[in-house]
Amino acid sequence: MLPVCRCPAHSNTFHQGVRAAPCTVRKTDYAFEMASSNIRYGEGVSKEIGMDLQNLGAKNVCVMTDRNLSQLPPMKAVLESLVKNGVKYKVYDNVRVEPTDSSFKDAISFAKNHAFDVFVAVGGGSVIDTCKAANLYACHSDADFLDFVNAPIGKGKPVSGAVKPLIAVPTTAGTGSETTGVAIFDYEPLKAKTGIASRAIRPTLGIVDPTHTLSMPERVAANSGFDVLCHALESYTALPYDQRSPCPTNPINRPAYQGSNPISDVWSRHALHVVAKYMKRAVRDPEDLEARSSMHLASVFAGIGFGNAGVHLWPEYMKPHGLSVVLTSPAVFNFTAPICPERHLEAAEILGADIRQVKREDAGAVLADTLRQILYDLHVEDGLGAVGYTKDDIPALVKGTIPQVGQSPPSYVYSWVKL
Structure with a gap:
């Protein structure tokens, strides 16, 4: 009888004791892994976010948005829910639409300076991606910026440490960033778009409130x-x-x-x-x-x-x-x-x-x-x-x-x- 194969594809109990070819090193992958944020959908569901933060035991929340959205109904709805539920927060509204490495670093600096325990992103993909990066590097304060950036521009290191919970409230119907572990930005020195890709940085929860899309221009x-x-x-x-x-x-x-x-x-x-x-x-x-x-x-x-x-x-x-x-x-x-x-x-x-x-x-x-x-x-x-x-x-x-x-x-x- 041939020896049992011990590779990850065949080492489970179903395959034990069966005839199998000797394990060889594959050049291509043999598996895929599905990962996505939890999603909550419904008209007006943004009003629940204050209760979510209470349930997380949040003591100091970072709310990220951009200058335009800071004055619009989606942001107002989120902040009203935080105030109603007694949640302490600070707002960072300097997110750049189509972020760059420089704008990411500015948001990261803000996050590092305030010891937040939960992050909230209210906006489109630019806001959500910026918030992911701020959360990641605030929790890995010793990391160089390029450590987690995709190769060949960055080092593409895997994220092995934990990050803080992040709740994303998308206000556009486009990027899907509320579901993914990806943060995209323009790397200015090369004038190229790249990003950070890790399941570790995907939002804990995406709050998808369709009423927010009514404010989008044509x-x-x-x-x-x-x-x-x-x-x-x-x-x-x-x-x-x-x-x-x-x-x-x-x-x-x-x-x-x-x-x-x-x-x-x-x-x-x-x-x-x-x-x-x-x-x-x-x-x-x-x-x-x-x-x-x-x-x-x-x-x-x-x-x-x-x-x-x-x-x-x-x-x-x-x-x-x-x-x-x-x-x-x-x-x-x-x-x-x-x-x-x-x-x-x-x-x-x-x-x-x-x-x-x-x-x-x-x-x-x-x-x-x-x-x-x-x-x-x-x-x-x-x-x-x-x-x-x-x-x-x-x-x-x-x-x-x-x-x-x-x-x-x-x-x-x-x-x-x-x-």
Whole structure:
């Protein structure tokens, strides 16, 4: 009888005593791990946050937001709940929209100076990501800033120590940051976008209150929706988890972004269905609570999907982020389609394309045309030239993009193709 294999894939009791091939070192991973924040959803649910903080035994709470949101109803609702429940807090409202390493460091300094025991983020992805970073580095005060930043820009060290509880209150229907262990920022020295990816920094709770989305202007609703669309598409067409390398020697080294997998696929596909049904309505009518509520949930769905699978080819060259990724999406998915045409065709069909007579080799073109139609219907600029770029800008754009697509796990980018 052959010796029992002792590798992690076969060392459980189910496999003990059965014939097995000798264990060999794999080059690609064999497992995926699902992680997501707890999510509470409902109209007006923000008023419960003060009770949540009481339940956590919070004594000194950091509330992070940006200057604009500090004067808007979502922030007012949160602070009223804190006051009503006698929660002591300090507000940091200097979060930068589309954060940088410098703005992260400013928030980190604030957090380190006040010994907070719980963090609350009220805002979009920029606020939530900044709060994650502030929490992480306040709890790891001896760490260098680049220690936890994704390689190759940073050292990509795993987060082994505990962080404080973080409650996220998203006010846009786009990033899904309330579900993920990822914090994204612009690294100014290289003019490149990178981030920190660790399950340890995901929020303890995401409070998803759809009434907050009613204050989003039309363009914010559109750009946020494009973020949901691209997150769902990219995670669904990302490299499968069992083709990602290297295989981790310890589970702590398995990245948060692992590649497409059967569970992430469910969330990503469902997000696409919701986007197809409600996105245009949500953009065109800010009072359409059903549409805006549905897009808020779609953001959560896509966040769970891409927060575990990852994304792939998303050049980052302008603000806002949703507009940046969607402008290039037709070219991106035309490029990636040859490796998994079936998934690209399925996505095109979900988004409204008739694929009954489409050949596999035309999958990329069909999905690209479907995306262009969505952009046209929502009055989005057509291509880089329409937003002010010329051929002379291409070298700088490429230089800023290359550090993103060359990252080693844990990373923000997984691609079907070798670049």
